Amino acid sequence: MKHTRRTLVRTTLAAAALAAAGLAGPLAHAQNKEPIQFATLLDFTRVYTFLTDEYSQGQQDYIKLVNLEGGIDGHPIKMIVKDHASYPERGIALYNEAKAAGALFFDFLSTPVANALMPRVDEDKLPMIAFAHGRADAADGQAFPYVFPSAAIYRSQAALLLKYIDENEGGLKDKKIAFVHIDSPFGKEPIELLNRVAQTKGFEVKLFPYPVPGTEQAATWSDVRRFRPNKVIIWGAGPGQGVSIRGAVSNGIPAKDIHSVIWLSESDMESFKGNEVVGVKRFTAVNTGTGSPILQRIVKQVVEPGNGTGDKKRVGWSGYNIGVASMAIPVEAARLALKNFGEPLTGEKLKKGFELLKDFDAEGLMPKLTITAKDHQGGGWGRVSEWDGKQWAPKSDWQHAYQDVVWDLIREDEAKAQKK
DSSP states (O other): OHHHHHHHHHHHHHHHHHHHTTOSGGGGGSOSSOOEEEEEEEOSSSSSTTTHHHHHHHHHHHHHHHHHTTTBTTBOEEEEEEEOTTOHHHHHHHHHHHHHTTOOEEEOOOHHHHHHHHHHHHHHTOOEEOTTOSOGGGGBTTTSTTEEOOSOOHHHHHHHHHHHHHHHSSOSTTOEEEEEEESSHHHHTTHHHHHHHHHHHTOEEEEEEEOTTSSOOHHHHHHHHHHOOSEEEEEOOTHHHHHHHHHHHHTTOOGGGEEEOSOOOHHHHHTSOTTTTTTOEEEESSOOSSOSHHHHHHIIIIITTTOOSSOGGGTTSHHHHHHHHHHHHHHHHHHHHHHHHOSSOOHHHHHHHHTTOOSBOTTTTSOOBOOOSSBSSOSOOBEEEEEOSSSEEEOSOSBOOOHHHHHHHHHHHHHHHHHO
């Protein structure tokens, strides 16, 4: 198994190196102007290995499609793809290298690395995306003008799960909700939102932390069983998510009463047999599958001709499609920047391009995204989907919830930071 993982990582990084060097075939269709450089400096080898391969695969396949279709106003996109292993000091070094090479846009897909680099990208005036990771107050574009979550932050995800339970599963009032989470800043982030909403909606929330990395949760689930919750929200990532579901089911909690943060993948669910986890729900930020126009073109123009980056099986999976969305957003921002502010593209112009995004949904791949100078989250939109035994099936329309509470907490975070 470890050998397979190392092989996949080497394959992904090798493909990335070809693309970065301009050797991949699709670049030939968009070379009449100077390349625009995007740096995706990710964790392929340590913490985020449950996601990074398919996420980067989606990013690279989408950029290949963009270059095949003429680039951004004739500019090909050149990707710099490297591994920081979620070490902040390594991420900073790679950022400096990419910046010196001319990169205008960055993605780190690691909360520790993203948090370390937020002040630097603001100082250097180079935009970064923090799609489904990073700190909550990055949503405030006035506090962090060059940081763009561009999707629902974790508090907004928890808020939407609560709204779904309230409107579709018998209401929240007088219910008992167990919040089972990894004992880390990521795992703790939704806690204050849950407490605030509990006060207004009249339910009880109890916290059940488990130790990092999340592979040992037996004692935690024994405590959950004694609490006898009506609903459970699990908040982890990687192998710990499967452990959480097994812990819940083995302690008598029906799958239909389990709700998850965004990080619950197809591979997590396929590890279970039969129908034992049918009914588990999660927050979803993008549509899955290959039905959207962008995915159909990727399949036809990139994957089927043999120019795809990785395993064809993952095309259309959650992480793959999140990767596609994470690139579609800055590509559209760059297009808007060039259209409205002219050549050459700079980090400052690209930032303004992000803030011109209005009702952008990547041809139906994701909820409509509107970014303003104030709101870099884009409204906190998402939907709830349910595992039907084969795939994640939508159970709600695109919506958001309790954004007044979300922004109250962001302002409180900023006030605390100013006092330090």
